[in-house]
Amino acid sequence: MGTQTRLRGLVIVNTGDGKGKTTAALGILMRAWGRGMRVVMVQWVKHRTGNWGEIRAAKKMGVEVIPMGAGFTWIPKPSPDTDARLGREAWAVAREKILSDQYDVVILDEITYALNYGWVDLEEVLDVLRNRPPRLHVVLTGRNAPQGLIDFADLVTEMRLVKHPYPDQGIPAQPGIEF
Amino acid sequence: MGTQTRLRGLVIVNTGDGKGKTTAALGILMRAWGRGMRVVMVQWVKHRTGNWGEIRAAKKMGVEVIPMGAGFTWIPKPSPDTDARLGREAWAVAREKILSDQYDVVILDEITYALNYGWVDLEEVLDVLRNRPPRLHVVLTGRNAPQGLIDFADLVTEMRLVKHPYPDQGIPAQPGIEF
Numbered sequence: 001m002g003t004q005t006r007l008r009g010l011v012i013v014n015t016g017d018g019k020g021k022t023t024a025a026l027g028i029l030m031r032a033w034g035r036g037m038r039v040v041m042v043q044w045v046k047h048r049t050g051n052w053g054e055i056r057a058a059k060k061m062g063v064e065v066i067p068m069g070a071g072f073t074w075i076p077k078p079s080p081d082t083d084a085r086l087g088r089e090a091w092a093v094a095r096e097k098i099l100s101d102q103y104d105v106v107i108l109d110e111i112t113y114a115l116n117y118g119w120v121d122l123e124e125v126l127d128v129l130r131n132r133p134p135r136l137h138v139v140l141t142g143r144n145a146p147q148g149l150i151d152f153a154d155l156v157t158e159m160r161l162v163k164h165p166y167p168d169q170g171i172p173a174q175p176g177i178e179f
Numbered sequence: 180m181g182t183q184t185r186l187r188g189l190v191i192v193n194t195g196d197g198k199g200k201t202t203a204a205l206g207i208l209m210r211a212w213g214r215g216m217r218v219v220m221v222q223w224v225k226h227r228t229g230n231w232g233e234i235r236a237a238k239k240m241g242v243e244v245i246p247m248g249a250g251f252t253w254i255p256k257p258s259p260d261t262d263a264r265l266g267r268e269a270w271a272v273a274r275e276k277i278l279s280d281q282y283d284v285v286i287l288d289e290i291t292y293a294l295n296y297g298w299v300d301l302e303e304v305l306d307v308l309r310n311r312p313p314r315l316h317v318v319l320t321g322r323n324a325p326q327g328l329i330d331f332a333d334l335v336t337e338m339r340l341v342k343h344p345y346p347d348q349g350i351p352a353q354p355g356i357e358f
Contacts, residue, residue, distance in 0.1 A: 007353065007354075008350055008353070010344060010350075010353060010356065012356070013341075014199060015341075016339070018336040018337065019203075019334065019336045020193060020199055020203035020206075020336050020338065022206070023202075023203040023206030023207060023210070024198075024199035024202040024203040024206055024338075025206070026205070026206030026209050026210065027199075027201070027202030027203055027204070027205030027206040027209070027233075028202060028355070028356055029209070030205050030206070030208070030209050030232070030233065030236045031202070031205065031231070031232030031233050031236060031355050031356070031358070032232065032355035032356070033236055033239075034231075034232040034233060034234070034235035034236025034237070034238075034239065034355075035232045035235060035354060035355045037355045052210070052213075053209070053210030053211065053213040053214045054206075054209065054210050054213060055213070056213035056214060057209045057210060057212055057213025058213070059213075060212075060213065060240075061239075061240070104355065105355065105356075137353065137355070137356055150341065150342065153342060154342070154344040154350070155198065155342060155343055155344055156341035156342040156343075157197040157198050157199050157338050157339065157340065157341060158197070158338075158339040158341050159199065159203075159336050159337075159338060159339075160195070160336065160337040160338075160339050161336065162192075162194075162329065162335035162336060162337050163329065163332060163333070163334060163335035164334055164335075165189060165333040165334055171187055171189075171333070174186065174187070174189060174316065175186075175214055176207070176210050176211035176213075176214045176216045176283065176284065176316070177189060177191070177207055177210065177211070177284075177316055179210070
């Protein structure tokens with residue numbers, strides 16, 4: 001079996017209540033970029049004007065990381081009008097990226113919020129994933145990944161919180177580490 | 180409390196049998212690099228001549244990622260002479276980096292193998308961590324993190340395997356995603 005035929009796009013899900021879901025997706029972005037692959041990340045929760053570590057890094061690398069959320073909060077509190085509209089707009093962008101055949105890896109960061117709040121329909125997402133270019137990898141992140149997504153995915157990892165310093169110890173999230 | 184006093188170096192452990200331990204450490208590397216922080220990753224298992232995705236990316240970014248292992252295998256099979264010697268050499272480099280005060284983030288990738296095989300002494304590692312520059316973040320990755328390390332760490336995440344496509348489906352590890 002040649003290399004060509006062995007490359008197969010995977011659907012990868014990083015879920016769970018622990019740290020490292022988005023962070024591991026960034027690691028994939030970095031590895032793929034290192035290999036000259038074409039990568040894009042669409043972000044659901046982070047505010048479109050944010051200047052996070054990954055946004056700054058992406059600018060330096062010339063990679064597209066597109067924050068399309070209504071703002072970052074540790075526990076998202078949807079204000080249905082804005083959040084739902086932005087959530088749907090992010091999906092429209094992501095859908096177009098997935099189907100464009102211009103990428104090797106597309107990352108849908110925190111999309112599970114949009115799925116769980118009903119802003120984006122899971123069946124439509126699965127349909128787009130089914131019809132994606134065969135070698136395209138798609139990475140989806142966020143807490144509480146719906147069972148239908150887990151069933152569909154090739155590779156699912158649960159990031160489980162074992163020990164966390166905040167807020168128990170009064171330590172705020174650290175720049176460069178968490179954002 | 181000013182920003183200055185709120186920055187505190189964390190000891191972060193990514194462990195578990197799932198994917199994303201090294202990958203999430205790379206995400207931290209990328210975020211920190213995006214913020215202009217000084218980062219280095221020392222790798223225990225990967226072979227020093229490897230040209231993995233993260234090595235290629237690091238070269239493009241001008242970040243130090245230093246593979247110091249005897250070669251990559253999914254299940255490490257130590258040949259005590261070489262592996263133990265290389266494991267100790269990697270720790271000597273890591274120790275010097277941690278104590279140099281030249282970095283904001285030091286990543287010890289797959290160090291748990293060296294700890295679990297007894298090539299590197301846990302108490303010595305904890306001692307160096309205790310004596311590190313106070314704002315230095317240290318990230319340690321690998322399966323089966325020793326309990327003493329978990330007890331010492333600030334933030335511990337278990338990457339738990341929920342679903343994995345290989346080897347069940349005959350799909351090899353994919354470049355850009357896993358390496």
